[in-house]
Amino acid sequence: MKRVALVHDWLTVYAGAERVLEQLLALYPEADLFAVCDFLPEDQRGFLGGRTPHTTFIQHLPGAQRRYRSYLPLMPLAIEQLDLSGYDLVISDPHAVAKGVLTGPHQLHVSYVHTPMRYAWDLQHQYLRESGLDRGLKGALARYALHRLRQWDLRAAAGVDVFVANSRFIARRIRKTYRREAEVVYPPVDVARFAFQADKDDYYLTASRLVPYKRVNLIVEAFARMPDKRLLVVGDGPERSKIEHLAAGRPNIEMRGHVPSEELAGLMARARAFVFAAEEDFGIAPVEAQACGTPVIAYGRGGALETVRGLDAEAPTGVFFDAQTPEAIIKAVRRFEREGAVIRPEACRRNAERFSTQRFREEFAGLVEDAWHRFQTDA
Structure with a gap:
């Protein structure tokens, strides 16, 4: 029986990457789990099934629980210190450094990539601007650190035997960044947790972490110019005060903050449409x-083009806008209200079922088994 190691970047919150990890743990219940650090709150640890992850020296550095990201320049060194020499199959699921674990010729390393490090590659300039690091001495040091991180990231990619991407969009980024091909297995979505509802209320909904790249501010600005249309904003994060300021004095815009997952599911079910920028x-x-x-x-870029079917598609499920601006969002909302009657709730549900957790388990397990068979045959 082959020994399996699962390698995650860091464990600090139960979010999208952790939902993938949850399914990997279900597929490989005997696997050992490794991560740069583990600061998951107690009320979010249930998906680990009582496991205690093996962590790196980052776990014990001063202030790491709150400021672990500030230790990013040390993470390549940290991840390389994890000793995985006793494992036959290594599965990493990186958006940062997890794929950089060291493996030997007798070990198969399959990496399920959420994304190459956006802030180190094509989004570096945006990241530096939004972090206030696009000038001065701190900016120069940050650019140098990201330059070194890119060099290490290419070395780390060379140690991966099989790349798996979470979308065709990310497969293209892997090809551009690492010059490697990747299979595509869409991540798991717990579709069964969401109740189907055909009858809708007269409000629009957006829900996400309130961080700059989510562009929730653009959605709020758009609805501030459409006072006859109601918007609910669900989520919390560092951009919350800025977005609340944009919404102030706008009775059609309601800031809900963080809500329990059950309540969010109910809000999604009753919304006229979900807005995503x-x-x-x-x-x-x-x-x-x-x-x-x-x-x-x-917004008609990235993974949304693979998960939403526009008005020109058979059995459409949504409307795309072509620019991250309030004007483009306004135009899309008005188009939805003119032409959206062709979107059937049943078509939306059927489209979502393409991304179920069961489908993820079957596709990923089959891909790994095929890779293992080829690996053994070629040995």
């Missing part, structure tokens, strides 16, 4: 909305 690698929230039978109004 980010360029995501995959984007779970639009799939969850469709699972409820709710149409999606989305």
Whole structure:
């Protein structure tokens, strides 16, 4: 029986990457789990099934629990210190450094990539601007650190035997960044958790972490110019005060903050449409909305093009806008209200079912077994 190791970047919150890890743990219940650090709150640890992850020296550095990201320049060194020499199969699921674990010629390393490090590659300039690091001495040091991180990332990619991408969009980024081909297995969405509802209320919904790249501010600005249309904003994060300021004095815009998952599912089910302005690698929230039978109004870049079917498609499930601007969102909302009657709640649900957890398990397990067979044959 082959010994399996699962390698995750860091464990700090139960979010999209952790939903993938949850399914990997279900597929390989005897696997050992490794991560750069583990600061998961107690109320979010259930998916680990009582496991205690093996962590790196980052776990014990000063202030790491709150500021672990500030130790990013040390993470390549940290991940390389994990001793995986006793394992036959290594499965990493990186958006940062997890694929950089050291493996030997007798070990198969399969890497399920959420994304190459966006802040180190094509989004470096945006990241530096948004972090206030696009000038001065700190900016120069940050650019040098990211330069060294890119060099290490290429070395780390060379140690991966099989790349798996979470969307065709990410497969293209892997090809561009590492010059490697990747199979595509869409991440798992717990479609069964979302109740289908055909009858809708007269409000629009957006829900996400309130961080810059989610572009929730653009959605709020758009609805501030459409006072006859109601918007609910669900989520919390560092951009919350800025977005609340944009919404202040706008009775049609309601800031809900963080809500329990059950309440969010109910809001999704009753929404007239779900509005999504980010360029995501995959984007779970639009799939969850469709699972409820709710149409999606989305920015037409990234993973949304693979999870939402536009008005020109057979059995459409949403409307795309072509620029991350309030004007483009306004135009898309108005188009949805003119032409959205062709979107059927049943079509939204059927589309979402393409991304179920059972489908993920079957596709990923089959891919790994095929790779293992080839690996053994070639040995």
